[in-house]
Amino acid sequence: MKRYLILEDGTVFPGEGFGSSIITTGQLVISNNRTGIEQSVTDPDTEGQILAFTIPSVGNSGINRDFYESINSQCKGVVIGSSSLSTVDGSVSFENWITGLKIPGIKNVDVRALAKHIAEHGEMKASIMDTHDEHAMDQIKALVLPPDLVKRVSTRQSYPNPNMGLKIVIVDLGLKYSILRQLSYRDCNSIIVNYNSTAEEIESLHPDGIIYSNGPGNPEDLPRTIKTIQVLQKNYPILGIGLGNLLIALANDCQIIRLKEPHHESSLAVKEVASGKIDFVNHNHSYTLDEKYIGGSDFIVTNVCVADGTIEGIRHEYLPIMCVLFEPEAAPGPTDGYYVFDEFIDLVESVKKQEGARNQWN
Amino acid sequence: MAKEIIDGQTMTRALTRITYEIIERNKGIDDLVLVGIKTRGVFVAHRIESRLKQLENISIPVAELDITPYRDDHEATDLTTVKAEPLDIDINNKHVILTDDVLYTGRTIRAAMDALMSVGRPKKISLAVLVDRGHRELPIRADFVGKNIPTSQKEKIKVSMKEIDGEDKIEIE
Numbered sequence: 410m411k412r413y414l415i416l417e418d419g420t421v422f423p424g425e426g427f428g429s430s431i432i433t434t435g436q437l438v439i440s441n442n443r444t445g446i447e448q449s450v451t452d453p454d455t456e457g458q459i460l461a462f463t464i465p466s467v468g469n470s471g472i473n474r475d476f477y478e479s480i481n482s483q484c485k486g487v488v489i490g491s492s493s494l495s496t497v498d499g500s501v502s503f504e505n506w507i508t509g510l511k512i513p514g515i516k517n518v519d520v521r522a523l524a525k526h527i528a529e530h531g532e533m534k535a536s537i538m539d540t541h542d543e544h545a546m547d548q549i550k551a552l553v554l555p556p557d558l559v560k561r562v563s564t565r566q567s568y569p570n571p572n573m574g575l576k577i578v579i580v581d582l583g584l585k586y587s588i589l590r591q592l593s594y595r596d597c598n599s600i601i602v603n604y605n606s607t608a609e610e611i612e613s614l615h616p617d618g619i620i621y622s623n624g625p626g627n628p629e630d631l632p633r634t635i636k637t638i639q640v641l642q643k644n645y646p647i648l649g650i651g652l653g654n655l656l657i658a659l660a661n662d663c664q665i666i667r668l669k670e671p672h673h674e675s676s677l678a679v680k681e682v683a684s685g686k687i688d689f690v691n692h693n694h695s696y697t698l699d700e701k702y703i704g705g706s707d708f709i710v711t712n713v714c715v716a717d718g719t720i721e722g723i724r725h726e727y728l729p730i731m732c733v734l735f736e737p738e739a740a741p742g743p744t745d746g747y748y749v750f751d752e753f754i755d756l757v758e759s760v761k762k763q764e765g766a767r768n769q770w771n
Numbered sequence: 772m773a774k775e776i777i778d779g780q781t782m783t784r785a786l787t788r789i790t791y792e793i794i795e796r797n798k799g800i801d802d803l804v805l806v807g808i809k810t811r812g813v814f815v816a817h818r819i820e821s822r823l824k825q826l827e828n829i830s831i832p833v834a835e836l837d838i839t840p841y842r843d844d845h846e847a848t849d850l851t852t853v854k855a856e857p858l859d860i861d862i863n864n865k866h867v868i869l870t871d872d873v874l875y876t877g878r879t880i881r882a883a884m885d886a887l888m889s890v891g892r893p894k895k896i897s898l899a900v901l902v903d904r905g906h907r908e909l910p911i912r913a914d915f916v917g918k919n920i921p922t923s924q925k926e927k928i929k930v931s932m933k934e935i936d937g938e939d940k941i942e943i944e
Binding site for chain 2: 682683685711724725728751755759
């Protein structure tokens with residue numbers, strides 16, 4: 410069935426439809442992931458997004474159905490060049506898998522021309538439709554993207570991920586399961602809470618440390634969460650990942666900027682400033698921190714992207730707050746970033762030890 | 772038989788964490804001075820210095836300290852006759868961070884403090900070590916520890932560093 414990818418500026422890319430046949434609209438995001446498509450598609454970060462994969466043929470290494478980052482949310486559409494029929498366990502190919510998830514897709518699209526177009530004109534809204542007449546154009550132009558993306562993906566009710574170790578409260582802004590996998594691996598006794606939980610609610614759980622997770626959308630749409638961070642950061646070690654990092658920066662009077670060339674790639678080099686170590690990690694963000702404000706703040710830059718110098722990680726000079734903008738839990742991508750979780754556990758433990766010493770003397 | 776318990780990557784990470792902790796607890800690193808105890812403590816000091824420089828863009832002085840004359844297991848230990856080898860930096864009114872690879876009985880650190888005191892009057896002395904293996908014989912503790920490794924006294928901890936041993940690792944035997 411012939412379908413069309415229509416961009417906000419009126420550009421039309423014809424292609425062939427697969428997956429669900431519904432009409433879909435969303436923010437078009439160019440992803441340079443080569444593998445781990447399963448994880449990208451099910452990543453809550455992609456809520457409200459239409460993902461366009463620049464790899465010429467998707468699914469060549471099959472679909473691994475054990476790779477998923479959420480069970481409830483997924484992107485709003487996929488755009489691909491072509492796909493392969495290969496499977497991992499003889500069960501499902503890329504297109505059948507997308508059909509099963511009820512996601513609309515469009516193939517035989519010139520994804521490289523599309524990527525070039527977006528690189529030149531910036532990220533924009535898009536729609537996958539059956540026609541490309543004037544009515545369709547008007548619709549896409551009139552479309553207002555919803556500002557409540559985090560509300561849609563955040564858990565409504567708190568739930569535990571029990572274990573015997575440190576108690577970590579995770580504020581779910583669009584949590585990827587791989588963060589929980591990493592915490593489980595480190596024996597953390599985690600509790601996952603809604604993004605709008607108040608400081609008192611979180612304090613009542615008596616956490617050893619708090620994680621602000623990754624998530625979709627613009628952090629400036631979450632003023633309540635920012636206020637909560639301002640209260641909690643005085644008393645608890647905090648790790649911010651992705652959107653969490655941006656919120657923590659905003660809570661400390663730093664500013665954020667939209668990247669001209671957004672980072673959506675599963676393997677981009679990041680340098681650890683202190684040691685000069687290079688890690689290849691998964692990136693999925695359109696915003697970054699404004700260098701001018703970081704310089705005047707109490708934060709130091711701990712990680713930078715090698716390719717364009719973007720700030721990828723910060724740390725507070727005297728409060729136990731550490732942040733990374735990339736995704737240390739990988740999924741998809743190389744696992745170089747796992748050390749961030751070790752570092753956070755170290756941070757939590759050292760704060761605990763100091764507190765213990767203080768209690769002993771007071 | 773020697774068994775590797777810490778690899779190069781973990782050692783690098785431990786040094787980076789010590790650096791973050793030094794920044795965190797000092798609110799400004801302007802009056803800091805690093806003094807490394809020969810031999811591997813000096814490399815630890817240099818590595819921390821280079822990290823601080825990368826992060827804060829401030830170069831802080833590093834000195835090497837030879838504590839051999841101050842050790843208490845030598846025969847001629849009349850400390851009044853020991854002639855201190857002058858440090859090539861001023862430590863008066865500075866916050867000195869002593870660095871060493873392994874903290875064990877604490878006797879090395881005591882000797883180092885004697886050596887420091889004989890050349891100046893620091894505002895404060897802190898201690899950063901890569902490994903704390905326990906079994907102290909003196910009331911000394913480290914402010915910054917890379918890794919706590921519980922050991923028995925029969926065991927040996929061997930720290931290798933790239934600068935002198937060709938690779939970064941910590942072994943136990």
